[in-house]
Amino acid sequence: MIVSSKKLLQKAKEQHFAIPSANFVDQLSARAHIEVAEEMNLPLILSFAQSHSAYQSLEEAAALGKYYAKKAKVPVVLHLDHGEDFDFIKRAIDLGFTSVMIDASSKSLDENIRITKEVVDLAHGNNICVEAEIGHVGTGISVDKFDEAQSIYTSVDEAVSLTEKTGLDSLAVSIGTAHGSYKGTPVINFERLKELSENVPVPLVLHGGSSSGDENLEKCALGGIAKINIYTDFILGAYNNLKEHEAKNYYDTKNVLKEGMKDILRRYYKVFHTQSI
Numbered sequence: 001m002i003v004s005s006k007k008l009l010q011k012a013k014e015q016h017f018a019i020p021s022a023n024f025v026d027q028l029s030a031r032a033h034i035e036v037a038e039e040m041n042l043p044l045i046l047s048f049a050q051s052h053s054a055y056q057s058l059e060e061a062a063a064l065g066k067y068y069a070k071k072a073k074v075p076v077v078l079h080l081d082h083g084e085d086f087d088f089i090k091r092a093i094d095l096g097f098t099s100v101m102i103d104a105s106s107k108s109l110d111e112n113i114r115i116t117k118e119v120v121d122l123a124h125g126n127n128i129c130v131e132a133e134i135g136h137v138g139t140g141i142s143v144d145k146f147d148e149a150q151s152i153y154t155s156v157d158e159a160v161s162l163t164e165k166t167g168l169d170s171l172a173v174s175i176g177t178a179h180g181s182y183k184g185t186p187v188i189n190f191e192r193l194k195e196l197s198e199n200v201p202v203p204l205v206l207h208g209g210s211s212s213g214d215e216n217l218e219k220c221a222l223g224g225i226a227k228i229n230i231y232t233d234f235i236l237g238a239y240n241n242l243k244e245h246e247a248k249n250y251y252d253t254k255n256v257l258k259e260g261m262k263d264i265l266r267r268y269y270k271v272f273h274t275q276s277i
């Protein structure tokens with residue numbers, strides 16, 4: 001069933017677990033994520049990033065996402081990840097996404113507040129939840145070869161200000177992770193996470209979950225993060241599984257790739273201590 005993220009993330013916040021935000025870039029990855037969610041009887045946030053429009057259009061993503069989410073036997077949120085501009089986010093809302101993110105984290109605080117408030121006003125008028133970001137989650141070595149960018153830790157005062165002045169529903173924070181994969185394991189600022197969790201009233205989101213280390217992510221889920229985004233690990237999992245297993249034809253190849261992604265999501269559901277809702 002396709003649902004809003006509001007109640008899911010609030011329950012995750014209150015009961016100290018995280019829900020995976022699994023990015024999909026095509027039909028195969030969407031099906032893989034939904035099948036695991038149903039298999040484990042757990043909620044899922046099925047996400048499509050604006051930057052992945054290179055692989056499928058927003059219209060395709062909306063059609064696929066709604067189809068599989070509505071058919072699912074578990075709660076599924078169709079989420080726009082890293083929306084970069086108002087027009088794209090408006091299109092996503094019009095196409096049926098049940099949650100959207102506006103990422104104005106690279107802007108000044110005042111500009112971030114202005115842009116986020118504009119999106120919140122639009123989305124809430126359509127009963128859609130909004131995620132924003134404060135601080136900045138940079139990039140590691142991404143499979144998408146995004147430009148290198150430095151992470152900037154989230155300030156507690158700025159996080160509270162953005163939340164109070166915009167009415168956003170969830171907040172992505174920067175505490176040491178990066179998008180893409182890493183050389184080694186990142187060092188997470190758990191003290192900052194504790195401060196944010198104690199002072200920010202809305203559910204917190206962690207971007208850059210891939211290759212951040214299971215122990216780190218488990219501590220994040222138990223320590224105040226309600227939603228953890230994963231993308232790169234799915235792509236690498238699919239590719240690595242293909243290298244390890246011989247595929248004799250097109251259909252075998254698809255199944256091997258899908259199983260590689262499914263194994264990753266199964267693992268993260270356990271790491272995040274995700275509960276059924």
